[in-house]
Amino acid sequence: MDVTTTADAGLLGASDDEHVAFALRESRVIFTNDRDFLRLAASGVQHAGIVFCAPSDSRIGDVIRYLALMHECLEPSDMVNHVEYL
Numbered sequence: 001m002d003v004t005t006t007a008d009a010g011l012l013g014a015s016d017d018e019h020v021a022f023a024l025r026e027s028r029v030i031f032t033n034d035r036d037f038l039r040l041a042a043s044g045v046q047h048a049g050i051v052f053c054a055p056s057d058s059r060i061g062d063v064i065r066y067l068a069l070m071h072e073c074l075e076p077s078d079m080v081n082h083v084e085y086l
Contacts, residue, residue, distance in 0.1 A: 001071045004028060016040055024048045029079050031067065041083050049079025053086035 004026070006012055011019055016036050023030050029049035030037060037050050051070070053063055066086055 001068065017045070020045055020047050027076050029076075038083065041081070047081060048076070049081075050083045051086065052083060058086055 006014075006019070009022055011022060014022075016034070017040070019030065020037070020040055022028075024047055027048050029051055030047065031051045031053070033053050033055045035052075038052055041047060041050055051067065058066075063086060070084065
């Protein structure tokens with residue numbers, strides 16, 4: 001699994017639209033607890049995929065196991081314009 005952080009991508013302070021555009025260009029799924037990304041997806045903004053986890057819903061170990069399972073079971077094309085909820 002190849003992970004890029006906001007800092008690694010040089011996107012600290014960038015708008016949500018800029019994050020989505022970067023992720024789409026790089027074919028990267030966004031993992032977030034920011035509901036603004038759900039609003040962008042619902043408005044029809046194209047994206048490479050969004051995995052949403054509410055801040056208090058899961059323990060970190062469970063989240064990592066779920067993300068690893070998604071990585072094993074899904075192709076990048078399966079996530080395009082798809083939102084997955086943890």
